[in-house]
Amino acid sequence: MKIGIIGCGWLGFRLANHLKTNNTIYATTRSTDKNKFLSSYFHSFIIDFDDSKVKKWEILTELNCIIIAIPFGRHLDSNILNKRLKNICIFIENFEKQLFLTSSVGIYPQIKQEINENFPCELLDSKLLSVENFLKNQFPQTNILRLGGLMGDDRIFSKYNVSETSQVVNHIHYQDICLIIEKMISLNLQSKLYNVVAPKHPTKQEIINHQKGTKIAIDRTPSGKIVLSDRLKTELNYQFLYPNPIYFN
Numbered sequence: 314m315k316i317g318i319i320g321c322g323w324l325g326f327r328l329a330n331h332l333k334t335n336n337t338i339y340a341t342t343r344s345t346d347k348n349k350f351l352s353s354y355f356h357s358f359i360i361d362f363d364d365s366k367v368k369k370w371e372i373l374t375e376l377n378c379i380i381i382a383i384p385f386g387r388h389l390d391s392n393i394l395n396k397r398l399k400n401i402c403i404f405i406e407n408f409e410k411q412l413f414l415t416s417s418v419g420i421y422p423q424i425k426q427e428i429n430e431n432f433p434c435e436l437l438d439s440k441l442l443s444v445e446n447f448l449k450n451q452f453p454q455t456n457i458l459r460l461g462g463l464m465g466d467d468r469i470f471s472k473y474n475v476s477e478t479s480q481v482v483n484h485i486h487y488q489d490i491c492l493i494i495e496k497m498i499s500l501n502l503q504s505k506l507y508n509v510v511a512p513k514h515p516t517k518q519e520i521i522n523h524q525k526g527t528k529i530a531i532d533r534t535p536s537g538k539i540v541l542s543d544r545l546k547t548e549l550n551y552q553f554l555y556p557n558p559i560y561f562n
Contacts, residue, residue: 314498315339317376319401320383321351324415324463324487328380329355331491332498339372360404363393367400378411378498385444387419398444402451411503412452413494416445416459418483418510418540427539430459430506454503458494461485461510461540464561470517471524478518478529480537483510486555496549507545513557514539523559 314336318329321340329338329351338355342348343362351357360367362383370376381401385394405412420441421428434442448455461483464470470484493509516535522528545551555561 314377315372315375316498317341317370317372317379317405319379319381319404321347321355321357322382322384323468324460324490325380325382326351327466327487328382328491328494331488332495339376362397362400362404364400365396367403369406370404373405373408376408376410378413379405379408380413380415380494381448382415385416385441387438387440389440391440394440394444398447402448405452408452409454411456411498411501412448412454413456413458413497414445414448415490416441416457418459418461418508420445420459421538421540424538425536427541428508429541430508430544456497456502456505456507458490458507458509459540460490461508463487463490464558465555469524469562470558471521475517475521477536478521479516479532479535481514481516481535481539482520482558483514483538483540484558484561485510486553486558486561489554492554493545493549493551496551500549505548507548508540508542509545510540510542511553511556511558512542512546513559515557515559520559524562 316336318325318340321342329340340355341358341360348357348359420438445457464484465487518531
């Protein structure tokens, strides 16, 4: 199978590296130096979606699947976001095969309750929702994966400057993302919406204590949202490789 990965950053590279075993990978990057690095692993292309000179991907008709792994942060300027989206649509114009968008659980508000994919749209982050809706309107077959905080490899939670340590986390190990997408590709799923989050939700302090070997007291009244991945587990019959963020490292 031929798979296109648009945006070969931290996650995109790991997806490409995982999927290359049984597939041919075509990856994009905006960096010349990164392109030299990627070209030793995959078929790589330099493309900047913030530019105004984007053309249709010349190998588009050869691809069986595309994964859009470019970040669309909530704090991104609206003009840049809109240009990026429109250029991606030009790049994959009229693509009708399997398509994935890596979105974020940042779309949900930080409120103390359990949240699933049926959460009211009017309470979602407007920028991230506009990205999802824009792509769904252009490509109805799009699978939207709302990813938790990306962890694994060099991303060790306790290395970061962490605040509000009584909050629970909604993290996901990159290896589970790879396995979930791989399974969805094999099943040829389309038009799905999944929260991709590890099923356990320890507090930030619990993770820090474990990773640093400290014994700082843990608040027994944790705060923050708990994003549920029950739909994914049920529909895909998926068992997480890393269900508990405490043991990610």
